[in-house]
Amino acid sequence: MKPTIVMQSDFGINSGLVACMHGMCKLVDSELVTCDITHLLPAFDIEAASYCLQYTVPYWPAGTVFVSVVDPGVGTSRRASVAKLKNGSYVVTPDNGTLTYLNAMIGVEAIREIDEEKNRYQETKEVHTFHGRDLFAYCAAKLASGKITFEEVGKEYPTEEIVLHKIQTAEVREKYVKAVIQSYDPFGSAELSVLNSNFVKAGFKMGDKLHITIGTEDKKVFDGLIPYERSFGYVGKGEDVLFNDLASFVTIGSNQADFRQKYHMDPDVNYTVEICEA
Incomplete structure (x- = not known):
């Protein structure tokens, strides 16, 4: 059975944006199953995205591919990444702090920057403001469908370079x-x-x-x-x-x-x- 793709974002539910992400996955492989965590995360709130993932990811099977898109830096030089977690799951996301809680509570085993020449939807290559559809959902679908391996996502970079925000302690x-x-x-x-x-x-x-x-x-x-x-x-x-x-x-x-x-x-x-x- 192919891994499920599980998505979250700050896109809201009053437009077709989320449907476009689901549809992109189906374009890659019509057999893929896609589910949602939420698309009502506070706009631009990267910490909220990180927090939500840490209590959701552990309750899905190893190998699940998560897509998290809270991306105020969309279209800029921030890294688009796929992280392999120490529990065997994957997170496809901008490397902008979203991985903070998962890195602390589960651990990131390895991370790769998405090769946009190979793992981006090329029909919309002139659009730079919807990486949720054109880059993250597309790459996640290729990974979940088995069309690419984790090693084929793109170049690996050190986990020490992952962007992390400060976690409040006690x-x-x-x-x-x-x-x-x-x-x-x-x-x-x-x-x-x-x-x-x-x-x-x-x-x-x-x-x-x-x-x-x-x-x-x-x-x-x-x-x-x-x-x-x-x-x-x-x-x-x-x-x-x-x-x-x-x-x-x-x-x-x-x-x-x-x-x-x-x-x-x-x-x-x-x-x-x-x-x-x-």
Whole structure:
């Protein structure tokens, strides 16, 4: 069976752009199966693309070919690449920071720059603003169909040259964590910069009520007790809960409510979160 091609982008779903990418794959090989992660990533948000991949890629079989296109530098000298991950999957993407979380959490085994003379759709070679279709989807389809091998993608370059953005980290010690809110999920829950696995190392246990403060240097937006539980159903409707999120990181949310809106938190503000025993 040929590998599935799985796509994400910031293209939106109110135009034919995504359909063009699916169609390009079918032009290369009509038997290919294509699926979507999302095409509603925030426009130009490379970090969001990187974050989304790290919790999606592990749940697809080895050999899956991922296409990620959040590409504000389209048509410029930024590298168009195919990365082979240490779990056996491939990511076809601009090398602009998109590989950051995958490099840290799975590892990039090798990376090659796409040879545009051989692995770009030549019928649109005068178009330089839709590499999602003409370069990334096309090359991904050739790779997934077996028309080219990874070695035939283009010239290999050192993994040390991969463009990486800074990953927020956390201070973790016995019964204490200091982290930041790195993003909010679609329900308004605050995703922290501490991995589920590292939070356990601090010695916290399910059922603990923890003292949590959230704020900036100038203002606290929350200072109180929140239980650490398995899921939302362990607290009452509208109540807050700390839990291990599916996206790898400890998260604070509210049962059937929007945590961010509840405490009037600005998504453009950097909030520090401190967690300790009650």
